[in-house]
């Protein structure tokens with residue numbers, strides 16, 4: 001089981017969202033403004049983006065986003081019925097991983113990249129609760145580019161909701177029992193949206 005350090009919890013207490021059965025922090029300025037553009041350019045150009053398909057109602061359809069998956073050698077991950085073979089780390093991702101590990105005291109050995117090209121790209125309700133993530137996993141989710149809405153919905157008390165906007169450069173940290181009690185989504189929007197890259201750093205057992 002992973003835990004955030006006491007030092008992190010004290011330092012970022014004011015950034016914790018008021019959600020029961022959860023431990024979620026939003027740190028708006030994790031990536032300094034002067035780094036955001038170059039990071040977005042580097043990842044847009046260099047990451048090994050793939051258009052994966054998902055099965056829905058017996059049909060194969062394109063996922064409404066592009067994805068890329070980096071991890072330590074030997075860490076395969078099963079996600080929406082797909083098994084991902086990891087790519088070797090690139091320097092930009094290693095640098096972010098090191099910063100996150102220093103900040104949180106947690107370890108990360110993999111990152112899933114999502115590229116939302118426009119407002120019709122999205123991710124539906126889910127929890128990051130696959131068995132290989134273990135109990136009380138820590139998920140560090142970095143946003144670069146277009147600001148988008150992100151929502152949580154309690155899995156048992158369905159009327160409990162928390163909606164936020166994820167600005168560019170922000171870090172959303174999900175820890176404690178969050179994945180066991182809440183679903184989250186990134187909804188589609190009819191508004192015109194520029195591209196957004198999201199990186200979710202995880203630890204896979």
Ligand SMILES: O=C(O)CCC(=O)C(=O)O
Nearest residue numbers: 112114123128186198200
């Ligand atoms: O794009 C986001 O902010 C959410 C991504 C997400 O939930 C995931 O990759 O599991």
Ligand SMILES: [Fe+2]
Nearest residue numbers: 126127128184
């Ligand atoms: Fe997720």
